[in-house]
Amino acid sequence: xxxxxxxxxxxxxxxxxxxxxxxxxxxxxxxxxxxxxxxxxxxxxxxxxxxxxxxxxxxxxxxxxxxxxxxxxxxxxxxxxxxxxxxxxxxxxxxxxxxxxxxxxxxxxxxxxxxxxxxxxxxxxxxxxxxxxxxxxxxxxxxxxxxxxxxxxxxxxxxxxxxxxxxxxxxxxxxxxxxxxxxxxxxxxxxxxxxxxxxxxxxxxxxxxxxxxxxxxxxxxxxxxxxxxxxxxxxxxxxxxxxxxxxxxxxxxxxxxxxxxxxxxxxxxxxxxxxxxxxxxxxxxxxxxxxxxxxxxxxxxxxxxxxxxxxxxxxxxxxxxxxxxxxxxxxxxxxxxxxxxxxxxxxxxxxxxx
Numbered sequence: 263x264x265x266x267x268x269x270x271x272x273x274x275x276x277x278x279x280x281x282x283x284x285x286x287x288x289x290x291x292x293x294x295x296x297x298x299x300x301x302x303x304x305x306x307x308x309x310x311x312x313x314x315x316x317x318x319x320x321x322x323x324x325x326x327x328x329x330x331x332x333x334x335x336x337x338x339x340x341x342x343x344x345x346x347x348x349x350x351x352x353x354x355x356x357x358x359x360x361x362x363x364x365x366x367x368x369x370x371x372x373x374x375x376x377x378x379x380x381x382x383x384x385x386x387x388x389x390x391x392x393x394x395x396x397x398x399x400x401x402x403x404x405x406x407x408x409x410x411x412x413x414x415x416x417x418x419x420x421x422x423x424x425x426x427x428x429x430x431x432x433x434x435x436x437x438x439x440x441x442x443x444x445x446x447x448x449x450x451x452x453x454x455x456x457x458x459x460x461x462x463x464x465x466x467x468x469x470x471x472x473x474x475x476x477x478x479x480x481x482x483x484x485x486x487x488x489x490x491x492x493x494x495x496x497x498x499x500x501x502x503x504x505x506x507x508x509x510x511x512x513x514x515x516x517x518x519x520x521x522x523x524x525x526x527x528x529x530x531x532x533x534x535x536x537x538x539x540x541x542x543x544x545x546x547x548x549x550x551x552x553x554x555x556x557x558x559x560x561x562x563x564x565x566x567x568x569x570x571x572x573x574x575x576x577x578x579x580x581x582x583x584x585x586x587x588x589x590x591x592x593x594x595x596x597x598x599x600x601x602x603x604x605x606x607x608x609x610x611x612x613x614x615x616x
Contacts, residue, residue, distance in 0.1 A: 264512070264565030266313075267579050270348030271320035273572025277579050277587055278324065279565070280312045285324060288587045288607060289349045293572025295591065298607040299349070306341065306355050315424070317379030321346050325377045325387055328357075329370075338369040340387060340399075358387060361397035361410040368392035374468075376422035381430020381451035388434055390418045396436050396444070414457070415444045421513070423470035425480045433480045435472060437465035443484070447497075461495055462502060464488065473516040475527055475546045483514050483529075492531070494549050503549035505542070509535035510555075517568035518546060519576050521599050528599060529553070530566040530578055537561035539580055543599045559604045563588055582606065 265279045273293030279286045281303065288300030304324070312326035322345045330337045340358040345351075362368035373390030380386060385401040395415040400408045417439035424434045430451045436444040443463035446455045465484035475481040481496040483505075492514055493502040507514070510531040517528045525546045533540040533555070540555040563580040571577050576592040578601060590601040 265567040265579060265581055267567040267569040267577065268314070268316045268322050269569055269571065270322075272348050274348045275569055275571055275577060276322065276345075276348055277567065278312075278314055278322075279581055279585070279587075280309070280326075281585065283307050284309055285312060285326075286585070290571075294575070295571065295577075295589070296605065296607075298587070298589075300607075301585075301587070304343070304352055306343075309341070311374035313375055313377050315377040315379055315385065317383055317385070318430075319383065320348075321379075323377060323379070323385050324352070325358075325375045325385075327372070327374060328355075336366065336370065338366065338372070340372075340375055340389065342385070342387070358399055358407065359410070361389065361391045361412070365392075372397075373418070373420045373422070376424040376434070378424035378426045378432055378434075380426060380432050380448070386424070386432065388413075388422050388424060388436075390420060390422065390436070394418050396422065396434070396446075413446060413455075418444065419465070419467040421465075421468035421470050423472050423482065423484075423513075425472035425474065425482075427474045427478050427480060429478065431478065433472065433482075435461065435463075435470050435482045435484075437463065437467060437470055437484060443470070443482075445482075458497070463493065463495065465493075466490070469513050471513040471516055473518055473527070475518055476525075479547070481516075481527070481547065483516060485510070485513075492529070496547070505529070505549060505553045507531055507533075507540065507542075507553075507555055509533050510540065512565070515566045515568045515578075517570070517576065519570055520574075521576075522597055526599075528568055528576055530558075530568055532564045532566065532580075533557065539563050539566050539578070541578065541599065541601070558590065558601060559588065563604075576601075 274290040284306040285304040286301040291297040360369040371392040391397040396413040431448040441464040442460040445458040469485035490508040492505040492507040495502040562583040593600040
């Protein structure tokens with residue numbers, strides 16, 4: 263996780279970004295802004311490769327990889343904390359262990375976690391295990407955590423991407439070698455996840471993302487390993503659809519939102535060629551309509567995140583070169599996806615500690 267943006271039950275947005283020894287958090291003072299409080303440091307020494315997931319109850323789950331020095335040498339584990347209410351302190355960090363509890367050398371080789379909340383309200387955590395497959399652990403809402411399970415697979419790269427539909431069906435994409443990505447999905451809410459057919463994706467590591475683009479349908483995105491172009495694919499598509507953006511870096515931020523009354527997919531990424539963010543929108547699930555990337559903001563902004571605020575407007579956030587938070591909000595007096603001027607809402611470093 264570079265930067266994530268979530269809307270709470272009270273309509274306020276919260277931004278999370280990894281920093282040294284933890285996670286920085288910024289919170290809107292009221293729904294729709296423009297003022298924010300933060301940054302606030304959520305302390306977690308040794309934390310790295312953090313991800314976040316939000317369930318329909320509004321709870322935000324932070325999951326990260328932690329490396330510490332123990333009495334018997336280096337220790338590696340997956341840790342989890344929850345924010346139940348916008349702006350309130352999080353729970354303490356709890357260890358989920360690793361898929362390799364008896365082998366520290368293997369534990370050090372696990373990948374960055376991915377997370378999602380399913381229809382039962384259970385948080386699911388996924389990692390690339392030391393054998394190159396995928397391991398998962400599920401939070402049982404009534405009885406703590408189930409054990410780590412091996413979902414199999416091979417040649418998995420870093421950058422698993424998990425998404426959940428509005429009715430709570432989970433999908434997981436795991437970029438892998440040999441020109442394919444592995445996919446698991448729930449055929450219906452509450453069902454046991456099953457392995458789907460491999461996706462024809464020659465994806466760069468750490469480039470995958472996903473969003474529900476129509477009721478019950480998840481579209482997956484990644485960067486082509488050779489061209490760097492953003493690709494889009496969903497079940498039953500004949501082939502991945504190219505979306506341009508070959509000079510961009512990292513995963514694209516994706517959001518389903520109405521634009522001029524039309525159901526659209528909004529995308530944002532950092533364009534390495536120009537050093538600025540680039541934004542695009544197209545009719546949902548109609549990539550053939552064309553995607554045009556428009557530069558936005560000043561050079562140096564990175565790690566974009568997208569969300570809809572308490573008024574339903576698209577909000578694009580990014581990190582400034584010094585770690586401050588930058589925000590641009592959708593205009594209400596212009597057609598198309600026009601954004602207001604970027605504003606800085608946070609300083610270069612966490613001012614308070616949690």
